[in-house]
Amino acid sequence: MTFSGTTLSPDQPGYDEARRLFNGMIDRRPSRILRCGSTADVAAAVADCRALGEPFSVLGAGHGVTGSALIDGAVCIDLRGLDRxxxxxxxxxxxxxxxxxxxxxxxxxxxxxxxxxxxxxxxxxxxxxxxxxxxxxxxxxxxxxxxxxxxxxxxxxxxxxxxxxxxxxxxxxxxxxxxxxxxxxxxxxxxxxxxxGPVVLGGMLLYPGFMAADVTRNWRDFILTAPDEAGGGVALITAPPEDFVPEPARGQPCVGVIVVYAGDPEKGREVMAPVIEFGPPAVDLVQPMPYVAVQRLLEPPNPPGMRNYWSGDFLAELPDEAVDAWVGSAFPPASPMTQMILVAGGGAVARVEEGATAFGNRDAPFNLHHLSMWPPDPSLDQANIEKTRSVAAAMKPWTTGSVYLNFIGDEGLHRVASAFAPDTYARLRAIKKQWDPDNVFRFNQNIPPAD
Ligand SMILES: Cc1cc2nc3c(=O)[nH]c(=O)nc-3n(C[C@H](O)[C@H](O)[C@H](O)COP(=O)(O)OP(=O)(O)OC[C@H]3O[C@@H](n4cnc5c(N)ncnc54)[C@H](O)[C@@H]3O)c2cc1C
The missing domain is CATH 3.30.465.10 (Uridine Diphospho-n-acetylenolpyruvylglucosamine Reductase; domain 3)
Structure with a gap:
């Protein structure tokens, strides 16, 4: 097979744009970017790199917060052309x-x-x-x-x-x-x-920051016994400076409840009444809306290039003191772009037999995502990174010890291992040995081949 995509070298126009990732903290210079247009291109790119002994990374859409899609001096196999x-x-x-x-x-x-x-x-x-x-x-x-x-x-x-x-x-x-x-x-x-859908019940309710613990507790009590159709989560955020937000709330810490009901919108209003009718929100955006609009509720309004530092943990439980610790540690946020997000497990996720897929953690009732984001100014890094770590530390007593790898940065091999049950991890390492004994796919949340 021959590579018939486009190759971008550092001296070519378009190289800098092509190496821009979602996380503005990542500024890496691959030796060249192989822009693939077909499966044959990808196969040829891998075979060529192997033959030349060149390390390579894999770029999907560049949202990985670790920036593993690009490595200094390594070839980047760019899949963005495979978007059919x-x-x-x-x-x-x-x-x-x-x-x-x-x-x-x-x-x-x-x-x-x-x-x-x-x-x-x-x-x-x-x-x-x-x-x-x-x-x-x-x-x-x-x-x-x-x-x-x-x-x-x-x-x-x-x-x-x-x-x-x-x-x-x-x-x-x-x-x-x-x-x-x-x-x-x-x-x-x-x-x-x-x-x-295509129309579902969705939207967000915003409450002032001082209500965050009560709002979170109420949502927790609802979601633990809610039917599968009820989804969403709670996010500790900063109220955006938008017209739909009352003047005094703009720019202030607030709690957002994301409402999603994957069924008949009218039934959704009934089922989700305990959440929707909990106290008067500062902003109520819940309404029947296209599912594609629901998919934009958390879309960052900022241009790409913001700096990001993330962590996360599965929670074994979320008692009242854990809610207080979460809110107490997250507020005030270090950046108005930061989103501390709590989503619920249960439903169809929990009904898949543990071990049926490599992904486990099927019984964790909650998943916490500490998503810190701030403007492209490195002098803000330390405060934001420390804040993220302090929220994670405050929540430690209630974590399962396991983690959702999509939500964390580069936290080391032990954290990757902790995402899996021991026998699952051992099986993954054995399969890795069979399919990639030389660990050529190593720029990722890496699972080393079995010894
Ligand atoms: C704004 C934002 C919102 C997010 N929301 C969610 C969410 O709702 N739920 C969730 O689970 N995660 C979410 N994530 C995390 C997301 O799942 C990970 O960042 C994921 O890595 C993004 O995939 P990508 O292809 O864009 O990443 P890239 O940065 O392009 O790739 C990251 C790594 O994934 C691997 N990879 C990517 N594509 C392929 C492929 N086709 N074949 C083999 N390996 C591949 C490679 O190892 C690569 O290094 C979000 C991330 C961002 C930035």
């Missing part, structure tokens, strides 16, 4: 290119009133998100993205093209449902689709 989304309504399935974004998937599937659990921001890549399992607003109803993966086309470490499914290369199929980009480059995902 083909929906087969009869089969209720979508073929999705390995470099597509969730915005493309949602647009194509929602035209037919179909959807699959996907990223909460349209510009996020399907690749990195789905391989890390894929958490989204529909997860309590439909499971994670990886729970809806029917098959995948994978370019292996040796540059071969294989299919992974329940019936073909089943071990590989198991591993890529939560094990990240460790086992090969996925050039196509085939995802199961479900009827959703």
């Amino acid at each position: 989304v083909e929906v087969d309504p009869a089969a209720a399935a979508a073929r999705v290119g390995g470099g597509a974004t969730w915005g493309l998937v949602d647009a194509a599937t929602q035209e037919l009133g179909l959807a699959v659990t996907g990223g909460r921001v349209p510009s996020t890549g399907v690749g990195g998100l789905a391989l890390g399992s894929g958490s989204g607003w529909l997860e309590r109803k439909l499971g994670f993205t990886c729970d809806n993966l029917l098959s995948a086309e994978v370019v292996t470490a040796s540059g071969d093209i294989v299919t992974a499914s329940e019936s073909e290369n089943a071990d590989l199929f198991w591993a890529i449902r939560g094990g990240g980009g460790n086992f090969g480059i996925v050039t196509e995902f085939v995802l199961k689709l479900h009827p959703i």
Whole structure:
């Protein structure tokens, strides 16, 4: 196979734009960027790098906060040209290119009133998100993205093209449902689709910061016994300087409740009344709205290039004192762009048998995402990083000890290992040894091959 994509070297126009990632803290210069347009290009790129002994990274849509998509001096295999989304309504399935974004998937599937659990921001890549399992607003109803993966086309470490499914290369199929980009480059995902919307009940309620603990407790009590259709979360944020926010609240710490009901909107109002009717919010944006609009509720309004530092943890429980610790440590935020997000487990996620996919943590009732974001000024780094760490430290007593890898930065091999049950991790390492014994796919949340 020969590479027939485009090669960008550091001295060529477009190189700097092509190496820009979501996280503005990452400023890395790959030796060259191989812009692939087909599976054959990806296979040729891998084979060429192997033959030349050159290390390479894999770029999906560049949303990974660690910046593993780009490495100084290494080749970057850029998948953004593989962004086709083909929906087969009869089969209720979508073929999705390995470099597509969730915005493309949602647009194509929602035209037919179909959807699959996907990223909460349209510009996020399907690749990195789905391989890390894929958490989204529909997860309590439909499971994670990886729970809806029917098959995948994978370019292996040796540059071969294989299919992974329940019936073909089943071990590989198991591993890529939560094990990240460790086992090969996925050039196509085939995802199961479900009827959703296209209009659902969605939106956000904003309350002043002093109500944050009460609002969180109320949401917790509701979501723990809520039906699968009820989703959403709680976010400790700063009220944006928008017209729809009352003057005195603008720029102030506030708590946002994201409401999503993946069913009939009227029924949703009834079911979610305990959340929607909890005290008078400063802003009430909850209404029947297209699911694609729900998918934009957390979209950062800022241009790309903001600096990011993230961490997260699964929680074993969320008693009142944990809520107080969360709110007390998060407020006041170090940056008005920061979003401390709490989402709930349960529903379809929890009904998948533990061990059925590489992703575990099926019984964790809550997932905390400490998402710090600030303007492109390095002098602000320390305060924001310290703030993130102090929130994580404050919540430690209630964590399971496990972590959702899509939500964290580079926190070391032990944190990657902690994302999996010990026997799952051992199995992942054995499968890694089989498919990538030289660990050529190592610029990721890495799972080293078994010794
Ligand atoms: C604004 C924002 C919102 C987010 N929201 C969510 C959310 O709702 N739910 C959630 O679960 N996560 C979320 N994330 C985290 C997201 O899942 C990860 O950042 C993920 O890595 C993004 O995928 P990407 O392809 O854009 O990443 P990239 O930075 O391009 O890639 C990161 C790594 O993923 C691997 N990779 C990517 N594509 C492939 C592929 N096709 N084959 C093999 N390996 C590949 C590679 O190892 C690569 O180094 C969000 C991130 C951002 C920035």
